[in-house]
Amino acid sequence: MAQYESSTFNIPYSQERVYAKLEDLNSLEGLKDRLPADKVKEFTFDRDSVTADVPPVGKVTLKVVDREAPKCVKFGADNSPLPFNMWVQVIPNGEEASKMRIVVKAEINFMLKGMIEKPLKDALEKIGEVLSKIPY
Numbered sequence: 440m441a442q443y444e445s446s447t448f449n450i451p452y453s454q455e456r457v458y459a460k461l462e463d464l465n466s467l468e469g470l471k472d473r474l475p476a477d478k479v480k481e482f483t484f485d486r487d488s489v490t491a492d493v494p495p496v497g498k499v500t501l502k503v504v505d506r507e508a509p510k511c512v513k514f515g516a517d518n519s520p521l522p523f524n525m526w527v528q529v530i531p532n533g534e535e536a537s538k539m540r541i542v543v544k545a546e547i548n549f550m551l552k553g554m555i556e557k558p559l560k561d562a563l564e565k566i567g568e569v570l571s572k573i574p575y
Contacts, residue, residue: 441552445541445563448571450529454537456575457529458509464489473569488517501525521555522546527570541567 450457460466464484471482474491481492490500498518505513514525523545532538541563547555 440544441547441556443543443545443556443559443563445560445567448539448567449532450537450539450571450575451535452537452575453535454529454531455509457537457539458512460573460575461512461527461529461570462503462506462508464503469573470569473572478565490518496520521551539567539571541570 463486465486467484467489474482479491479493481490481498483490488500488502490498492498497520500517500519501514502517503512504515504524505511507513510529512527514527516523516525523543526542528540528542530538530540543559543563545559
């Protein structure tokens with residue numbers, strides 16, 4: 440199983456505020472306008488899942504499989520051609536700030552690894568950037 444990590448993103452809000460927003464996916468409503476239209480065709484969500492139509496992969500659903508307040512929300516991929524898990528980790532950085540990192544563990548065969556490694560890392564960076572810029 441391969442592991443990929445985003446950069447660490449600084450967020451000017453407390454760990455508790457960031458976690459409170461991320462653990463309920465309904466709060467992602469405001470992100471729809473920030474997603475690149477050429478990369479994400481459809482974006483739907485409820486409290487425990489988010490679905491995106493991402494060409495050329497297709498529709499991928501992430502479901503919350505665990506919440507570790509106030510430090511981590513864990514997702515499992517559903518309806519994905521590539522089995523993977525994703526963690527959004529939030530750690531304190533003082534009283535009124537925090538840091539975030541996105542981690543993905545995926546089962547990637549050797550032949551595919553070279554083809555998807557860079558796009559996957561780029562996607563993690565983009566997800567981290569978007570999540571780090573929303574108001575908490």
